[in-house]
Amino acid sequence: PVIHREDYRPPEWLVPDIALDFALDPAATRVRARLEVQRNGEHAHPLRLDGDGLVPLSVLVDGAPLADSWRLDGGALLIDLPGDTHIVETEVEIAPEANSQLMGLYASGGLLCTQCEAEGFRRITFFPDRPDVLSRYTVRMEADRTRYPILLANGDPVGAGELGDGRHWAEWRDPFLKPCYLFALVAGDLVANRANFTTRSGREVDLAIWVREADLPKTDHAMAALKASMAWDEHVYGREYDLAMFNIVAVSDFNFGAMENKGLNIFNSRYILADPETATDADFDAVAGVVAHEYFHNWSGNRVTCRDWFQLSLKEGFTVFRDQCFSADQGSAAVKRIEDVRCLRAAQFPEDAGPLAHPIRPESYIEISNFYTATVYNKGAEVIRMLRTMLGAERFRQGSDLYFERHDGTAATCEDFVRAMEDASGEDLTDFRRWYSQAGTPRVKASLSHDAPGGRARLELEQTVPATPGQPEKLAMPIPLRIALFGERSGEIFGGEQLVLLDDEKHEILFEGISERPILSINRGFSAPVIVETNRTADDLAFLSAHDDDPFARYEAMQQLMLDTLVARIAHGSADHAPVIQAVRDTLADPALDAAFVAEAVLLPSESFIGDQMPLVDPDAIHRAREALRTDLGRSLLTDWREAYAANAANRYEYSPTAKGARRLRTVSLGYIAASGAADAPALAFDQFGQADNMTDRQGALGVLANSMSPEREKALAAFYERYRGDALVLDKWFTTQALSTRDDTVEQVERLAAHPDFTIANPNRLRSLVGAFAANQRAFHDLAGRGYRFLADMVLRVDRLNPQTAAKLVPPLGRWRRFDATRAARMRAELERVLAAPDLSRDVFEQVSKSLA
Ligand code: ARG
Ligand code: ZN
DSSP states (O other): OOEEGGGOOOOSEEEEEEEEEEEOOSSOEEEEEEEEEEEOSSOOOOEEEBOSSOOOSEEEETTEEOSSSEEEETTEEEEOOSSSEEEEEEEEEEOGGGOOSOOEEEEETTEEEEEOTTTTGGGTSOBOOSTTOOEEEEEEEEEETTTOOEEEESSEEEEEEEOSTTEEEEEEEEEEEEOGGGOOEEEESOEEEEEEEEOTTOOEEEEEEEEOGGGGGGOHHHHHHHHHHHHHHHHHHOOOOOSSEEEEEEESOOSSSEEOOTTEEEEEGGGTOOOTTTOOHHHHHHHHHHHHHHHHTTTBTTTEEESSGGGHHHHHHHHHHHHHHHHHHHSOHHHHHHHHHHHIIIIIHHHHTSTTOOOSSOSEESOGGGGOSHIIIIIHHHHHHHHHHHHOHHHHHHHHHHHHHHHTTEEEOHHHHHHHHHHHHOOOOTGGGHHHHOOSOOEEEEEEEEETTTTEEEEEEEEEOOOBTTBOOOOOOOEEEEEEEEETTTOOBSSOOEEEEEOSSEEEEEEEOOOSOEEEEESGGGOSSOEEEEOOOHHHHHHHHHHOSSHHHHHHHHHHHHHHHHHHHHHHSOOOOHHHHHHHHHHHHOTTSOHHHHHHHTSOOOHHHHHHTSSSBOHHHHHHHHHHHHHHHHHHTHHHHHHHHHHTOOSSOOOSHHHHHHHHHHHHHHHHHHHTTOTTHHHHHHHHHHHOSSHHHHHHHHHHHHTOOSHHHHHHHHHHHHHHTTOHHHHHHHHHHHHTOOSTTHHHHHHHHHTSTTOOSSSHHHHIIIIIHHHTOHHHHTOTTSHHHHHHHHHHHHHHHHOHHHHHTTSTTGGGGGGBOHHHHHHHHHHHHHHHHSTTOOHHHHHHHHHHHO
16 A cells, blocks of 8 residues: 555544553563543544554453454554543553564563654554654553663653562653654663763753663763763754653664664664774764764654654754764864765665655655655755755754744644745745655756956856656756856965855856856855766866865865766776876875875775766776776875875874874775785785774774785684674674675675674674675676675565565665666566565565566
8 A cells, every 4th residue: 555645634533641551571561551542623433543463452441341342454453432532441462572573662682672663663552653643651661670670761760669579660751742653662681871961951961871781881982972962952953952861772683773762762782882992983973973863853853753754854854964963063074074975975866866766755655664765864964954055054043943943842844844944034945845845866067168358257057857756857956056166277266155046947157257267166065965067177177176175075076087087997998097196196195184084085986886977887897997096096106105004003092083084094095005916915904904903993904805815814804703703793894894895706705604603684783784785885796697686685585574674675776777787687677576576575675676676
């Protein structure tokens, strides 16, 4: 059944109050629910309570058992109710340890925990499982005291005590209205890293991060990030925390990153646990980013939630934007922006260009879990960022204040958000709303011409929005472009930066007083999520890569120069590498640049990003061209790389932006030394691997070795395994590093690793560490014989039986078949068809596969 956005109707019954009573047990948990229900409006429909796999053990209405006025309908419980308000009580039994979907109440490493977003609550109890039904929750839990000494739920603890026979109980109450997707409980043997935070208005908040005892030393970074997030949201958005307690729990089996349950965030442990020995700098950054993201949801998501799941980007796009800005403020804003754009281009652009393309506010879905996408999250964040760019920071803040004030305590829509921005700013955002309804990445053609004698320049802009599934025709999008012109000789900007709003198919801008040949810097800071094509020459790009004062534009010019060179080489079998080599040399030598930026700028675009620029992807040709350029860069600049390698050696580990930048540039340099073929490269990498006092350097060296044919490779992999086999998160890195290898035998290696005793498909982190990473290794995955495709399809089928949501996330790489040659396309399709033909396919996988074939 397809759900359509336009079919939205307000709930027929409301549930202002709910009391839940859990008798917790991994094999058989008894759940009793007491709902105060209220007819909403004039109608005679029965009360409909969603349920998934639940059998009612008893149903009471106003205290009396119901014999025949209820029935089950596709899992839901229907009850005929005579009056407008009633008390409905139900009782069910569920088995958390048998829950392999990790949705609802499940067991993970001896804990019991929940995940309800989007529709997991219906696997716990009968309830109207939709985000516009807001209730006050009281939760009582009882459990064995030895196995489950800690009992947590949303809100504040209101009571606890002993029961007979080794059991105990606790009761929690959440004073805030919330939808059921924000419900959470955790029971387990946990210890806490505790701290305090005083809000701006003087509220004392107890903070606790709950983990298994052995993990306690790895929680300080997350705690520091939490405090920083709380302060940041007060400072930048005027948003304070609202309960006396804020709890975070880390669990090792989790379908995605983390969940913003009110007052009780539950995290995938990979986004909480970090210490220098086991986590890389990128891991530290991800921990801080996700902690901030979930914390920010307290306002953008919880205090103001979504009316229906089509509005998901209302909370996710806005919250990603907020966490991106937070991270930018904590470290290098320029490098953060580069990383965000790289991530958008790696995940969202391909999605927007393929069979699963959808607007940030989708029109329909079969399974909502399939819409927790890079489009809803990351393109959604770009849309919010464009609003801020167009309105300016001050009016944007006034708009967000108005949004929170108007909609606090309610379930809102994307339209509500835009209207608040409109009302606060006085700006007409009618056309801007197209960003919510139209899918596809707009393309902007920009050509600059110079009339030297007249001292004028003319910039012609033209946009097209490609057709996407269900949307053959598109209207022009309002595209905010930050633009500057540089004088080729003087290097000066003519008249400063301009913000141009391209809101038509075509637009022309005239510049006066342009006395020398101008060079165009466009979409500075990546002001709009579009693809820009320009008539700039290689010299222009080299100029910008050395002189643009916008760090993103500078990085972008270098990337474009590299890309043009690679695409030319792929098309003609050869290309002049000299401009790239010169630009990289200049960047390495520029004393004004910090190491973190240099490391980003000198990296070649990924093989898949190169593929995205080609009419038809040729994975082998791309790999050869990129390796040839890498080798050439390595050889031509070998002395420079060795110098950078030596100059960025640290004596002792330190976690600071400067030290992080140095580590990054050091490993990037090591990669180029290895690419040069220098005889000492494996030994150098092995030294770094052995002597590292932190995971960033160690894994960096391992990654370089993983691509090599040297004996050091096997020695390092074995040593890494022996050292970390007991640490699941680090062992994930061991799998990933091998799955990402550029060696010719990666497919076989991955097949072998799938049979390794430490590999399991039941743990989503481990599954993704091997299978997800492999599918992202363009050349290995697109093995011409189709072994990669078969491997992935087998995995989809196996995982689907356990965990449909996670299985469905593996499908998109196969769905890109239209982008490949006939042989590969046929093999990819054949695997999709094999999956589609399998009996008992989940809705999740069915939707992704059928859309991919359509
Ligand atoms: N709201 C959570 C977060 O962003 C993610 C929930 C994902 N749910 C899902 N069904 N995929 O922060
Ligand atoms: Zn989120």
